[in-house]
Amino acid sequence: MGTLYLVATPIGNLEDISPRGLRILSEVRLIAAEDTRHTRQLLTHFEIHTPLTSYYEHNKLKKLDTVLAALSLGDVALVSDAGTPAINDPGYELVLAALQANHCVSPIPGPSAPIAALSASGLPSESFLYLGYLPRKTAERKRLFEKIENHPYTLIFLESPHRLTGSLRDMQVFLGDRQVAVARELTKIHEEILRGTISRVLAHFAALEPRGEFVLVVEGKRGEESPLRWQPDEMLSQIRRLQAQGRSSSDISAELAEKSGWTRREIYRLILDGNQPGQS
Secondary structure, eight states: OOEEEEEOBOSSOGGGSOHHHHHHHHHSSEEEESOHHHHHHHHHHTTOOOOEEEOOTTTTTTTHHHHHHHHTTSOEEEEOSSBSTTSSSSOHHHHHHHHHTTOEEEEEOOOOHHHHHHHTSSSOOSSEEEEEEOOSSHHHHHHHHHHHTTOOSEEEEEEOGGGHHHHHHHHHHHHOSOEEEEEESTTSTTOEEEEEEHHHHHHHHHSSOOOSOEEEEEOOOOOOSOSSOOOHHHHHHHHHHHHHTTOOHHHHHHHHHHHHSOOHHHHHHHHHTTSOTTOO
């Protein structure tokens, strides 16, 4: 009975693969790879000649029997294009099938973009919630943010360049102008980690087109600064006072959320509803 090795591969810098990872890739009888062309470049660089088979999102279920058959004859390695297999990449179904077939499953630790970004973010790292890619549409992102807005944990997301600014705007509306670290091109020549409030990051990308794949590390919900939640009438009074000063809905929501016991989203919704409590 063979062992299924989950081998982490570089997310940019080839020097980050471990000696153990290279040894395993050279010793197994088969490597299941998310993109065989991409993995072949890695193997060629390190002069490894192990046979490859494809294992990606659209064939992962069809390929289970192929990989399990190889495991019955010896060891197999699973790799993704970059980083740790099964972390936002294909792998879960294969790991489960291998375990159900009584094979050993062994991780070969190494690079992981979410963990790399978290470690350098400057945000609390003792507890965090990783949620993969953000939903594509605003309505779906809104539902997600509503579920997690009160979590105290640091939040980690992945995002593509063409959706980055839209996601950050939605995040600012529904989570507030929190501290974030936006990381791109990690471990590569043009590595960049932008730290600050969401509004500062949005201002940065207003003049610069986002490029590359991004990891977003977002501050969790802070502890309530006021033990008492304002009554609706008091909240309405404060909203109208700030509106009379010409303040934007976003600014009003951010300011009042810090001292009212209300969330920014609740205040923003109240403003959008015409300052009428209880409407939906």
